[in-house]
Amino acid sequence: MNKICFTCLLLLGAVSVTASDDVIPEIIVTADFRQATEMNVASSISVMTEDVIRSRSAQHFEDLVHAIPNVNYASGSNRARFFQIRGIGERSQFSSPLNPSVGLLIDNVDFSGAGTIATMMDVQQVEVLRGPQGTRYGANALAGIINIKTNDPLDTFAANFKASIADYGTKTYGGMLTGPINDRVQYRLVAEKHQSDGYYDNRFLGINDNNGRDELTIRGKLHIRASDNWDISITVADVDVDNGYDAFSLDNNRHTLSDEPGHDRQDSSSFAIESTWNLSRFDLVSIINFADSDIEYGFDEDWTFTGFHPFGYTSTDNYDRNRKTSSVEFRLISNRDSRLLGDSTDWLVGIYSLQSRENLVREYTFLATDFSSNYDFDTLAAFLQLDSSLTNKLILSSGIRFEKRETRYDNSDGVAFHPEENLWGGRIALKLFVNDNTMIYGSVARGYKAGGFNTEGTLDLDLREFDEEYLIEYEAGVKSRLLDNRLLIRAAVFHDDRRDQQVKSSLVRSRPDGSTEFIDFLGNAAEGTNKGIEIEANWHPTDNFKITAAVGLLSAKFDKFINEFGEDLSGRDQSQAPSYMYHMAVQYRKNNWYFGIYVDAKDEYFFSDRHAIKSDKYALLNAHIGYETERWKLGVWGRNLNDKDYFTRAFGSFGNDPRKNYATEPYFQFGEPRIIGLSFEVSL
Numbered sequence: 001m002n003k004i005c006f007t008c009l010l011l012l013g014a015v016s017v018t019a020s021d022d023v024i025p026e027i028i029v030t031a032d033f034r035q036a037t038e039m040n041v042a043s044s045i046s047v048m049t050e051d052v053i054r055s056r057s058a059q060h061f062e063d064l065v066h067a068i069p070n071v072n073y074a075s076g077s078n079r080a081r082f083f084q085i086r087g088i089g090e091r092s093q094f095s096s097p098l099n100p101s102v103g104l105l106i107d108n109v110d111f112s113g114a115g116t117i118a119t120m121m122d123v124q125q126v127e128v129l130r131g132p133q134g135t136r137y138g139a140n141a142l143a144g145i146i147n148i149k150t151n152d153p154l155d156t157f158a159a160n161f162k163a164s165i166a167d168y169g170t171k172t173y174g175g176m177l178t179g180p181i182n183d184r185v186q187y188r189l190v191a192e193k194h195q196s197d198g199y200y201d202n203r204f205l206g207i208n209d210n211n212g213r214d215e216l217t218i219r220g221k222l223h224i225r226a227s228d229n230w231d232i233s234i235t236v237a238d239v240d241v242d243n244g245y246d247a248f249s250l251d252n253n254r255h256t257l258s259d260e261p262g263h264d265r266q267d268s269s270s271f272a273i274e275s276t277w278n279l280s281r282f283d284l285v286s287i288i289n290f291a292d293s294d295i296e297y298g299f300d301e302d303w304t305f306t307g308f309h310p311f312g313y314t315s316t317d318n319y320d321r322n323r324k325t326s327s328v329e330f331r332l333i334s335n336r337d338s339r340l341l342g343d344s345t346d347w348l349v350g351i352y353s354l355q356s357r358e359n360l361v362r363e364y365t366f367l368a369t370d371f372s373s374n375y376d377f378d379t380l381a382a383f384l385q386l387d388s389s390l391t392n393k394l395i396l397s398s399g400i401r402f403e404k405r406e407t408r409y410d411n412s413d414g415v416a417f418h419p420e421e422n423l424w425g426g427r428i429a430l431k432l433f434v435n436d437n438t439m440i441y442g443s444v445a446r447g448y449k450a451g452g453f454n455t456e457g458t459l460d461l462d463l464r465e466f467d468e469e470y471l472i473e474y475e476a477g478v479k480s481r482l483l484d485n486r487l488l489i490r491a492a493v494f495h496d497d498r499r500d501q502q503v504k505s506s507l508v509r510s511r512p513d514g515s516t517e518f519i520d521f522l523g524n525a526a527e528g529t530n531k532g533i534e535i536e537a538n539w540h541p542t543d544n545f546k547i548t549a550a551v552g553l554l555s556a557k558f559d560k561f562i563n564e565f566g567e568d569l570s571g572r573d574q575s576q577a578p579s580y581m582y583h584m585a586v587q588y589r590k591n592n593w594y595f596g597i598y599v600d601a602k603d604e605y606f607f608s609d610r611h612a613i614k615s616d617k618y619a620l621l622n623a624h625i626g627y628e629t630e631r632w633k634l635g636v637w638g639r640n641l642n643d644k645d646y647f648t649r650a651f652g653s654f655g656n657d658p659r660k661n662y663a664t665e666p667y668f669q670f671g672e673p674r675i676i677g678l679s680f681e682v683s684l
Contacts, residue, residue: 024481024488024538031105031127031147033136033331033348033385039479042397042429042441044492044534046071046550048126050151055587055596055624057164057637057677059172059194059215061118061126061146066600066620067583068128069534069552072576074607075648075669077297078198078211078243078264079116085130086496087530087556087577088143088471091608091649094319095362096522097375097409099450099502103133103140106148107235109270109289110325110354112140116266116295117239121192121217122176124151130534131473131494132447134425135399138352138381142449142471152233153186153223154178159684166677169197169209174217188221199673200246200254202261204305210246210261215239229278240267247649247669248303250657254670259306260316262299268292283333285350295321301365303656311658315365327354345388354379373411373455380404393433400426405450415464417453423468424448438480445473449502454521466523471498471530488538495531500524503561503609526561528574530554544589552581563609565653578603578615592629598622611652613666618646632682643674 027038027047038047046068058064062080065073073080074091082090082102089102093113100112111117120126126148133141157179164172174192181187198211217239224232246261270291277284298318306314331350339345355378362371385399403423410416429443448470454463477492503526532554539547556577561569573579580603587596601619606612621642626635649669655662 024485024540027125029127030125030149031129031136031145033350034333034346038490039439039481040431042431042439042443042477044130044475044477044490044494046128046130046536048128050124053120053123053126056598056622057624057639057679058120060120061115061148063120063639064126066581066602067550067585067598069536069550069581069583070130070532070554071128071552071581072578072602072605073648074576075247075671077116078213078245078247079118079241080648081115082113083115083146084576085128085144086494086532087554087574088496088498089576091576095360095371095373096455097358097373097452099452100140101142101449103137103145104148105145106270107150107237108272108274108287109235109237109291110140110327111268111291111293114266114268114293114295114323115146116241116243116264117268117293118146118148119192119194119215119217119239121174122151122188122190122219124149130492131475131496132425132427132445132471134445134447135383135385135401135427138401138403138425139379139405139423139448139450142447142469150190150219150221150235151176151178151188153188153221155180155186157684160681162679162681164677164679166196167675168199169195169212170675170677171195184225186223188219190217190219192217198244199670200249200256202246202256202258204257204259205261210244210256210258212244214242216241231276233272233274235272236270238267238269241265242267245297245299248651248667250303250659250667252666252668254673257304257308258300258302259304259314260300262316262318263296265294265296267294278335281338282335283331285329285331285333287327287329289325289327291323291325293321293323295323298363304658309658311661313658316363317365318363320361320363321358323356323358325354325356327352329353340386341388344390345386347387348383348385350383352379352381352383369412371412373409375407375409377405377407377450379406395431395433397429397431398427400424407450407452409453409455411455413455415455417465419451419453419465421451421468423450425470437482437485438478440476440478442476443474445475447471447473452502452522454523456521459521463521463523466502467500469498469500469502469524471496473497483539486540489536491533491535493531493533496529498526498528498530501526501528501561504563527559528557528561529559530556530574530577532556546585546587546589548583548585548587550581550583554579554581561609565610569609573606575606575609578605578617592627593625594628594635595625596623607647607650608652611666613650613652615647615650618644620644620646626679631684633680635679636676637679638674638676640672640674641676645673646671 072084103112130144159177161175172194178188194215196213197209200211201208202210219237222234243264245264272289275286301315329352334347358375360373381403383401388396405421425446425448427445432440451467453465473496475494479490536550556574585598604614604617622639624637647668648671652666655664
């Protein structure tokens with residue numbers, strides 16, 4: 001065990017237990033059909049509350065990932081856009097369409113595969129539901145869902161302003177205003193600006209903001225009590241991210257030589273309206289969303305400047321997408337007067353419709369003309385869930401979802417597809433309430449991910465399309481409150497059977513002259529087994545101490561898989577799947593002072609299924625200290641205080657250095673270095 005972890009154990013051992021009437025507050029999970037306390041949800045869930053977000057000075061969801069068991073992210077851009085849960089999830093996107101395995105919702109709006117805008121300003125909580133959410137979310141939740149819920153308006157006036165400065169030219173300032181308009185209408189307005197030079201410098205251009213950040217978050221909310229039985233919530237938001245992207249160096253350090261540094265931009269505007277009618281026999285819930293995102297990602301492909309080397313080349317690559325989505329969902333939810341089967345069964349039934357329109361223009365130096373494509377799909381789904389009380393302590397929950405998906409694709413190379421799919425998923429869970437403080441559950445679920453197609457114009461027709469991927473998951477867990485409600489423990493064990501896994505693979509074919517060739521393509525070429533354990537504990541041993549710990553153990557292996565280079569990877573670990581992750585934290589409060597120390601650790605893992613490059617195992621030390629009153633708060637914080645060099649992305653299957661005759665070698669993108677900041681917040 002490393003020294004940092006040992007230090008934390010010493011701190012834990014130094015804490016004594018005293019009696020108190022204080023309890024760990026209940027957390028309401030909003031991501032499921034029915035809002036419920038975390039203790040009553042039969043699933044492995046991590047909830048990062050507003051207090052946790054503030055204590056880690058998290059600006060983006062990627063700043064929280066290290067503390068969530070069996071959740072990882074892949075960089076390859078300025079901000080993390082793609083996340084993995086239990087070893088399942090995409091790593092990048094270029095020209096081809098993409099169907100996400102991990103869903104991302106921000107105030108009910110689907111931003112799956114577009115996580116650049118997952119900023120944390122005024123966020124109430126982040127809920128990570130691990131495992132397939134086939135009944136609730138369908139095709140975008142094969143591995144799970146990340147649900148970001150921002151704060152709602154208050155019925156009394158409140159306001160706050162915050163500002164912070166940190167290393168690398170980092171500065172953040174923002175404000176919130178909330179209160180009533182009248183007896184039935186409340187509002188909330190939020191704005192935040194975040195800027196940073198980033199953690200690289202460009203030696204050729206003589207600048208240090210080549211990988212900088214410039215992020216603006218604006219949000220408005222209305223809560224309307226239209227009548228005694230009708231509530232309406234309206235959210236309007238715009239998140240404008242204009243970040244640089246210059247993160248790879250031929251010398252594998254933080255000093256780049258690009259003459260045309262790239263960018264990582266996303267400007268997303270969204271509108272959501274949720275209505276709840278409490279009728280006599282049931283509740284009617286409607287959720288209507290619209291989103292318009294401009295996503296532009298580009299980079300200097302040669303990573304150098306013109307004239308760097310006689311063998312060198314000059315090239316840039318840019319991907320400019322516009323994605324428009326709209327969705328409508330209606331749910332009928334039973335109440336006390338409409339339960340079924342002798343008043344023992346709550347029910348829920350609903351329909352869901354999603355339309356997505358995505359246009360791409362790729363500008364690439366070595367293309368004669370710009371490449372363009374149109375990728376549209378329409379989804380119509382119906383779902384049903386029953387929650388039956390078999391006894392006063394035993395509840396059986398069952399749900400199913402049917403989804404019809406119609407896709408249209410065409411591009412400037414003359415490639416066109418129009419597939420239609422019928423998909424289904426569901427879940428059965430049994431919950432046993434041992435007593436008022438302990439719940440044991442077991443579940444079986446089927447998750448699914450829509451099929452797709454390969455857009456390479458020279459690919460054989462029989463390899464163009466691939467089918468859906470699905471998995472069957474078995475999970476068992478326990479949630480318990482102990483020690484007079486001072487200790488909360490959540491534990492789960494899971495086993496996933498992945499079938500028809502969508503991976504980049506290859507096929508060997510004979511040419512007419514008798515020679516052979518490898519054809520690489522995305523297809524249903526693999527099967528895998530993902531299994532593991534997740535344990536989280538929250539302990540308040542005294543009035544002043546709070547201790548949290550989390551461990552994720554994961555074994556994610558290919559049962560069979562031949563990759564695009566003809567290599568047999570059967571038995572090898574899947575990418576982005578560290579065998580362990582752990583998080584430990586100790587927080588202390590005395591009068592107006594507060595202090596916290598955190599350790600986040602992760603085992604080594606493969607970056608890709610294309611090569612054998614691994615990350616190093618590492619542990620990061622984070623801390624904060626501050627003073628607060630009823631009206632204001634002043635704090636000093638630090639992340640990666642041990643200044644550990646760790647990597648968030650690696651390429652290992654190509655060469656890019658003309659000095660070495662373009663020999664194949666690994667290239668790495670660095671994670672955040674040590675950063676120390678000062679924050680101030682005042683409330684009215």
